[in-house]
Amino acid sequence: MVTYLVQRLILALLTVWAISVLAFVIIQLPPGDYITSYIAQMSASGGAVSEQEAEALRQEYGLDQPMLVQYLRWMKQVVQGRFGMALEWRRPVSEVIGDRLWLTMVVSIAAILLTWLLALPIGIYSAVRQYSPGDYLATFVGFIGLAVPSFMLALVLMYLGFRYFDMSIGGLFSDEFADAPWSLAKVWDLAKHLPLPALILGLAGTAQLIRIMRANLLDELRKPYVMTARARGVPERRVILKYPVRVALNPFASTIGYLLPYVVSGSIIVSLVLSLPTVGPLLLKALVAQDMFLAGTIVLLLGLLTVVGTFLSDLLLLWIDPRIRMEGKR
């Protein structure tokens, strides 16, 4: 068990490191730097930046250093909890990102919770009532959910909401709460806005999880111990819920591992469509403006949170599944 934990931890650290390098390299890839785009921006609006000024700016931001030095400088700051300056905004990156990162995570986690909430009963139902109309309906909706990319689903729902219900479904807050400080009322407002984005983001995962749950449970239900339980007169509900469901539940924990990156990924693009105040729109803007510190930090933090989430799901799996827990003791 300890070996397993250490293994997972090392992998998580490796992943974080890989993400940091990737994030930095990606941001460095475009020709030119922020100053070049700043100069272009200035001359477009009639202003001019002299050579000396540009040089001074470059030095100030450390853009004239070799890449490795820039990376180390950046990492040093990151470790200290400072993420550098968002060049375009002229404010510290952490300030620009603000609540957006947490809101991204809130939306993603809500999507996964909703996935569980929907997939568990539907999966059980589909397995217990195999080939019933309800099972077929779940399968059908599942296929649609798998096939339609989340941002398209968002587009379609947005249009339907506008056309037939005359309401705008975007955003995470009502107007009066958008800029308000955090309060209970604001949290409640957020909770009211969450289900739709969560559903859009979670539908594909829900579809997968239903299929997995159904297949696993069907395998379990055919095992002799279930028949034994039935033969001994255990009530049907208890027969199903007590053991087979528990065994079949295993993937629920392990799915976070691959669901979380997927959902976070999707949240970026869905946020743009539904104009959710997550890091998605910010990342797009930063990339277009070649604001390397901001974009790099967003990619890094998203990766970091995903890795942490995955690691937590590993712990959860350890807790649920004794087979993994016992492995080291063999």
Next chain:
Amino acid sequence: MDRPADPDGRQAIAELPVPHARHPAEPATAVAPGSDAGEPVAAGLDLAVGEVAEERISVASQWQLMWWRFRRHRLAMVATVIVACFYLGVIFTEFLAYAPPSASEAQRSLLPPQRIHWFDEGRFSPHVYGLTGQRDPLTLKRVYTPDPARKVPVRFFVPGFEYRFLGLFPASRHLFGVEDARPEETLFLLGTDEQGRDLWSRLMFASRTSLTIGLAGVALALVLGVLLGGVSGYYGGAIDTVIQRVIEILRSIPTIPLWMGLAAALPNDWSVIQVYFAITVIISLIGWTELARVVRGRFLSLREEEFVMAAELAGCSRPRIILSHMVPSFLSHIIAATTLAIPAMIISETSLSFLGLGLRPPAISWGVLLQQAQNIQALAISPWLLMSAVPVIVVIIAFNFMGDGLRDAADPYGH
């Protein structure tokens, strides 16, 4: 599912036929591909016929078994036909389109889809009504009023803009269109966008881009996946561990931010073709992991098979064992996995272009078209622009069903 030895519970899940796990309760098909056309064996077959069927099965090649099994999967068959139609459309793009994709007409901006009237006084004669466009003085929006008196006939196989079929043969025929039309007598089957470009024709060209980028991306991902997965599965040991960790790391990174970063790095002055290939490379750089996984899994299980050991004892060289003994026996699995990877590639390209970081105008792809329908204002004024989502969804569903059928068929001896 029961793989307690797997320290990484996720792996077991990922290797499950995830999108739509098989019905474990389905009857074993290997013994029942049917007497002739692959129909299920009827209940009361007499013994002789049963024996004949069994004999056919025992002498049938693996591909034959696969084909029988695949044919039983109705949805997969239908899906295959749909996919085939779409790729035919890729070949005949210019023939199906009736307007050059970038021809714009300011007088026809944001025109709603024109309705085709099939019959004219009981006679079959498809036509659309001529339109007069006016600007609403209040909203400044263009308003179009159809004029039932002016009928614009829609003809088949009409001459239109010049093109080269397959890039080789000069041609100018189109499946349908209006002949010798005056500027105000035009056909806009799915309406136009803001610049007055015909959506139907643009959709045809977009399909070509998006569908081929899916194929090209998968081809590249396949090379990477087979190579790395094969090495990983065949050699095992340290190489295997390293490759598996790399795959795990890649899979635990949210892909869209990564793609966005890579795509944003493409220089602005690159040509359409350059960007096309760059995007293909970007999406396949991450897409190979799933294929590598499948290949590795097959290698691991085949390595233990008797026929591989027999080949080894007979003194076959490694390349020969791999290429002529192992590859043929898992080729079907690779084909199935590849088919399932194509829709993911298409979605990737569409998402990136939708964000404005993938293909950029003047390139036309589904994502580029959808970009125009990005916000609620655009959808409110011109909901028909959302039509671009329809082919994407249809193709993706079709590919998924097809891949699903292929995967079931790939293992004709399985359940």
